[in-house]
Amino acid sequence: MDRMDTPCGLDVSLSIVGGKWKPLILFHLQEGPTRFADVKRRVGGISEKVLIQQLRDLVEMNVLVRRDHQRVPPMVDYSLTPFGRTLVEALIPLCEWGTRNRATVAKLSRSTIDMET
Amino acid sequence: MDRMDTPCGLDVSLSIVGGKWKPLILFHLQEGPTRFADVKRRVGGISEKVLIQQLRDLVEMNVLVRRDHQRVPPMVDYSLTPFGRTLVEALIPLCEWGTRNRATVAKLSRSTIDMET
DNA sequence: GGTAGAACCTACCAAAAGGTATGTGAGAAA
């Protein structure tokens, strides 16, 4: 009954990290600076257009930094800012919850899809 | 370097709690069983159509229970399941992160909107 | 000379999510 007075900040968090790909991008950037093409390969299944959009959003929100190494052919990498790292920290429990409950959730989702077909 | 082998479960979590309203709904249900109209009032700004959709999704995923008190006029309430409570727990750090950084994020968002206009 | 790869951009499209407006049936309050 002491958390009730705390206004819910989830709208703020989700305005940054909501969407289909952003959490995965952040996850794969924990390792350190990563080049565009490598992010794409690691995340897997994302189109280049969407990946750039998301990366730019995250840069605008000061979660990532983009470094252009001024080379030809282009050499660019993205990494977490200190601010971004605090966000990743806050995401970890949710990440772990998802990992723990992956099977359960998959089963539940499947059962509702079965009803439709 | 020990979290790297853990697959990211955020896709699972967000498949349940993603979207504009679900986190807020869960937040306002922490107090206990709440009637449909009360949820609507507490969340504020949500349309009835969307609210029912979200509530039903959450019930399907075993995060909430719906109790129909078989009365006329209708008396229905929603509350967290034990499973749902574990999810809310995992959401708290993200909630607090959002609360801590609300001002910062608002400023960043505003500055990018300013550029557009 | 042709191809591949780097990090993007652009136009166009499809799907999903969210929102508005209106209707329902029955009791309770005016």
Place this chain on the structure above:
DNA sequence: TTTCTCACATACCTTTTGGTAGGTTCTACC
């Protein structure tokens, strides 16, 4: 008797999000 409330349903529309398919500019490799 009209109006209100409850907990929805339904049709329709707009916005947002994501995806596809092309192109660009330059170097390196075969």
